[in-house]
Amino acid sequence: MGVSSKQKFPLKNESRIPVEYEWRVPEKYRNEIQFEPVRAILMPNEASQVMAVFTPLKRKEYQITIPLFTKNLFD
Secondary structure (H helix, E strand, C coil), X not given: CCCCEEEEEEEECCCCCCEEEEECCXXXXXXXXXXXXXXXXXXCCCEEEEEEEECCXXXXXXXXXXXXXXXXXXX
């Protein structure tokens, strides 16, 4: 509890169109999970690094799914 765990991972747009993405952390987990960047634009074939930080507030087993929303920039 109170100790943060950080993990970097790649995110790549393998499509031919630019896309915007956004992490939408559920309200009840916003104090425990953060992403940097939360929102960004990826051009075609562009890769980026995302940093995820998890800071548990309770001693329990966590199994959380965080949605990643994307949309093309032509919409």
